[in-house]
Amino acid sequence: MRYRAVIFDLWETLIDWDREAATALGDEVAALVGGDFGERWSHSTTRYNAPIRVALAEAGVPAELHDVICALRLRHHRRSLIPRPGAVDTLRRLRETGYLVGLITVCSEDIEVLWPETEFAGLFDAEVFSSRVGLSKPDPRIYLHCCELLGVEPPQAVFVGDGANDELAGARRVGMDAILIHRDGEGPLWPGLEDWDGPRVTSIPGVLDVLE
Numbered sequence: 001m002r003y004r005a006v007i008f009d010l011w012e013t014l015i016d017w018d019r020e021a022a023t024a025l026g027d028e029v030a031a032l033v034g035g036d037f038g039e040r041w042s043h044s045t046t047r048y049n050a051p052i053r054v055a056l057a058e059a060g061v062p063a064e065l066h067d068v069i070c071a072l073r074l075r076h077h078r079r080s081l082i083p084r085p086g087a088v089d090t091l092r093r094l095r096e097t098g099y100l101v102g103l104i105t106v107c108s109e110d111i112e113v114l115w116p117e118t119e120f121a122g123l124f125d126a127e128v129f130s131s132r133v134g135l136s137k138p139d140p141r142i143y144l145h146c147c148e149l150l151g152v153e154p155p156q157a158v159f160v161g162d163g164a165n166d167e168l169a170g171a172r173r174v175g176m177d178a179i180l181i182h183r184d185g186e187g188p189l190w191p192g193l194e195d196w197d198g199p200r201v202t203s204i205p206g207v208l209d210v211l212e
């Protein structure tokens with residue numbers, strides 16, 4: 001095997017990003033908080049890098065609203081943490097084949113809280129949530145942290161993602177290889193990836209073919 005580990009992004013890689021649902025959640029929370037919360041939240045520097053209540057407080061949300069907002073957020077994210085077709089089988093297959101499987105996601109604390117109740121629970125050898133480690137992609141340290149948890153060196157790992165947060169180039173900068181994923185019949189989601197010179201897949205099971 002060319003690699004010892006396969007490390008996945010989450011949004012638009014293992015699960016869909018539902019823009020409409022995310023906007024609806026944002027509107028619902030903004031209506032509760034009032035003022036220019038939506039604007040402040042969109043510029044929050046902590047919502048993906050700190051516990052959610054820290055981020056809410058920093059965005060000026062009164063403590064008495066935290067519980068109801070956290071409940072709304074969990075309800076929303078519970079619906080979004082649905083594996084894409086073939087994802088669960090592919091993760092299982094990779095481990096049966098002898099690969100270590102990792103996750104690096106830029107996410108709010110909600111994802112880590114809900115993770116144990118998702119279909120993904122127990123399928124990874126290392127899970128790195130930005131809200132837990134206080135780092136985002138493409139910070140080299142977040143990739144290195146995942147490799148350390150897996151017990152592999154970066155060149156022994158390949159990263160799979162849609163390319164948000166400059167994550168594919170970030171993976172390469174620490175010495176990993178990278179696989180681009182985008183929807184079948186569509187181009188990459190992010191600028192600068194049209195001419196991606198590495199492997200690309202349009203489904204998670206496609207990763208198995210690239211690794212063969």
Ligand SMILES: [Mg+2]
Binds near residue numbers: 009010011013162164
């Ligand atoms: Mg993504």
